[in-house]
Every structure is written in C-alpha cells, then in structure tokens.
Amino acid sequence: MSQTIYARVPADVKQAADDYAVAQGKTLASAVAELLDRGLQAAGDEHSVAELERRVATLGAEAEQLRQRDQAVSSAYAALAQRTAGPIGTCPTCGSRITGRDLLISGQCPNAECGASLTVLLDTAGPKQLGKGGLNDGDFKMLLAALGLLLGIALISQGAGGG
Numbered sequence: 597m598s599q600t601i602y603a604r605v606p607a608d609v610k611q612a613a614d615d616y617a618v619a620q621g622k623t624l625a626s627a628v629a630e631l632l633d634r635g636l637q638a639a640g641d642e643h644s645v646a647e648l649e650r651r652v653a654t655l656g657a658e659a660e661q662l663r664q665r666d667q668a669v670s671s672a673y674a675a676l677a678q679r680t681a682g683p684i685g686t687c688p689t690c691g692s693r694i695t696g697r698d699l700l701i702s703g704q705c706p707n708a709e710c711g712a713s714l715t716v717l718l719d720t721a722g723p724k725q726l727g728k729g730g731l732n733d734g735d736f737k738m739l740l741a742a743l744g745l746l747l748g749i750a751l752i753s754q755g756a757g758g759g
C-alpha cells in the first residue's frame with residue numbers, strides 16, 4: 597500500500613534526487629521513497645549511535661585504567677621479584693647465604709645438607725640467639741617495602757573495583 601506525499605524541496609535536492617534515480621535506474625518516485633526510508637532509519641538510529649558512542653568512550657576509559665593498573669602491578673611485581681631473588685642474610689644454622697625467596701617462600705635454608713627452617717629469622721620478638729646467621733637489616737627492609745608496594749596496589753585495586 598502506498599500513499600502520496602507532496603513536498604516542496606530546494607532545487608539542488610530535487611536535482612540530487614533526479615541524479616540518484618538515473619544512477620539507480622529507478623523512477624524518481626521510487627528513488628525518493630527509498631531515500632526517505634533510509635533517511636528515517638538513519639534518524640531513528642541516531643539515538644542508539646549516540647548511546648553506543650557513549651558506551652565506547654566509557655569502555656575506553658575503563659580499559660585505560662586497567663592498563664595503568666596492570667603497569668603498576670607489573671613494575672611492583674618486578675621490583676618484588678628482584679628483591680626476593682637477591683641475598684638477604686645468612687642461615688643461622690650453617691651460615692649459607694639465603695635469599696628473600698628462601699626466607700619468605702620456601703622458609704628453608706637452600707643448602708641441601710642443611711635445610712634448616714628460617715622462620716627463626718622472622719621472630720624479631722624473641723631473644724636473639726642466632727649463632728652465625730642473621731638477616732641484613734637493610735636488604736630485609738627493602739624486601740618488605742617491595743612486598744608492601746605490591747600489597748598496597750592490590751588493596752587499592754580491590755577498593756576501586758568495588759566502586
């Protein structure tokens with residue numbers, strides 16, 4: 597079913613419609629009907645396009661935040677990994693050099709013949725009777741600082757994620 601619209605249009609619009617009809621091999625009437633239909637669809641889509649653009653902008657901002665967080669975590673983790681790999685003191689039982697990893701992760705002397713527990717090194721409250729071993733205070737503090745940085749970022753990230 598079709599109906600008639602009488603509309604007065606500028607000369608250049610009429611000329612463009614004529615050109616379009618010729619190019620498409622259509623009558624002027626069907627060319628105008630098609631163009632009007634497309635125009636109405638485009639006008640209807642404008643709202644959803646604006647909505648999509650807003651969504652893209654929001655997602656872009658979120659992606660940038662995540663990228664920055666990832667970068668901060670990566671560099672904090674690299675600092676911690678470097679600290680845990682470095683020497684931090686000596687075993688109280690055999691005197692072997694121990695790393696942050698030995699102290700915090702395995703908790704044991706890396707010397708296979710010794711393998712003593714290193715938790716005594718973390719007991720700062722008790723009486724100090726460590727024999728030949730001990731922690732390098734400066735190195736240990738640097739390790740704690742690197743650990744604290746990573747922990748801080750993790751806690752901030754959790755807070756930000758909730759909001």
Ligand SMILES: [Zn+2]
Nearest residue numbers: 687690705710
């Ligand atoms: Zn040992």
